Amino acid sequence: MDKDVRIQAAWRWPALIGLNLLALAVLASWQLPATRALWEAANLWLFQTLNSSLNQHPLWDWLWALTSIRLCDILVAALMLTLLIHPRWVFREQELRPAFLHFLALLVVLLIVRVLFTKLAIALGWQHASASVQVPGAIRLSESFPGLERVFELKDRSSRSFPGDHASVLMLWCLFMALFTRGWKLLFSIALVLFFMLPRLVTGAHWLVDVAVGGLFIALFSFAWAYCTPLASWIAAGLERLCQPLLPLLQRLPLVGRLGVLRNR
Known part of the structure; x- marks a missing residue:
């Protein structure tokens, strides 16, 4: 890889060990009897505090309703x-494609x-x-908002809310960008x-532990084993090889071809 490109997964033993220990500590804090009660109290307090703010003002309700639909998730991803x-x-410029592929x-x-x-989690x-x-x-x-629910699937309930997968993606992106x-x-x-983790908490689609324990565990564990080992670079190199035949076609498309991520380095 170009020496001027900072994005490269590699063996980073202190970070790998530290992130795994942090992920396990977060999970253990929810499972150990000494701290489980604290999580349960925080769960209920935060939900009641946030959820009780609804039905007070129409604009406030619209804010959380619109940020809880699937379309908003797509816009946030964009x-x-x-x-x-x-x-x-x-x-x-020369880092855009490596950053994207990594x-x-x-x-x-993270998906795995x-x-x-x-x-x-189901088994245990x-x-x-x-x-x-x-x-x-x-x-x-x-x-x-039955119209939003019918057309856009408003996310405010789930029979299986642990772990918070939406939060795990957001936190993984934040970990990567924070580097x-x-x-x-x-x-x-x-x-x-x-901000974009809040809608699921306000509407009650997730408990605090779904986000702060489940979502965080997945993000930390995924980041540790993907970016603090060569794994992400290996996958990125494979994706680069798969994309190479498509690049000339994409580069000729109007607007799309101007994206820096598609330009040859």
């Missing part, structure tokens, strides 16, 4: 992708980890219904992730 491949945001590799690893971790009885299903009197925005951003851009990335 925003994160734009920031990732924008040549004047974080990465230099992040795709991270997502591949999520599937395996979800199966483990960690799975549970969302807050809006379990707490009596919970306010469901799907009932207040290369500083100052206000880093703060913006963190604020963006925190």
Whole structure:
């Protein structure tokens, strides 16, 4: 790889060990009796605090209803992708494609980890219904906005809410971007992730532990084994080889061909 390109997964033993220990510590804090009660109390307090703010003002309800639909998830993904491949945001021109392909590799690893971790959670009885299903009197925005629910699938309930896969993707993106951003851009990335994790908590689609334990565990574990080992670079190299035959065609398309991520380095 070009020595001027900073994006390269490799063996990083201190980070690999540290991230795995942190992920296990987060999971253990939810399972150990000494701290389990604290998580349960925080679960209920946060849900009641956030959910009770609904049905107070129409604009407030619209905000969380619109940010809870699947279309918003697609728009958020597009925003994160734009920031990732924008040549004047974080990465230099020659880094755009490696950054994009490495992040795709991270997502591949996250998908595998999520599937395996979800199966483990089911087998060990960690799975549970969302807050809006379990707490009596919970306010469901799907009932207040039946049109949005019918057309766009408003996410405010689930029979299996652990772990929070939506949050894990957001946190994985933030971990990756945090390696290369500083100052206000880093703060913006963190604020963006925190804001777009809120809708699931406000509507009760997830408990706090679904996000702060399940989602964080998946993000940390995936990032550790993908980027703190050569794995992501191996996957990215394979994706690069697969994409090479398509590049000449894509480069000739109007607008699309101007994207820095498609230009030959």
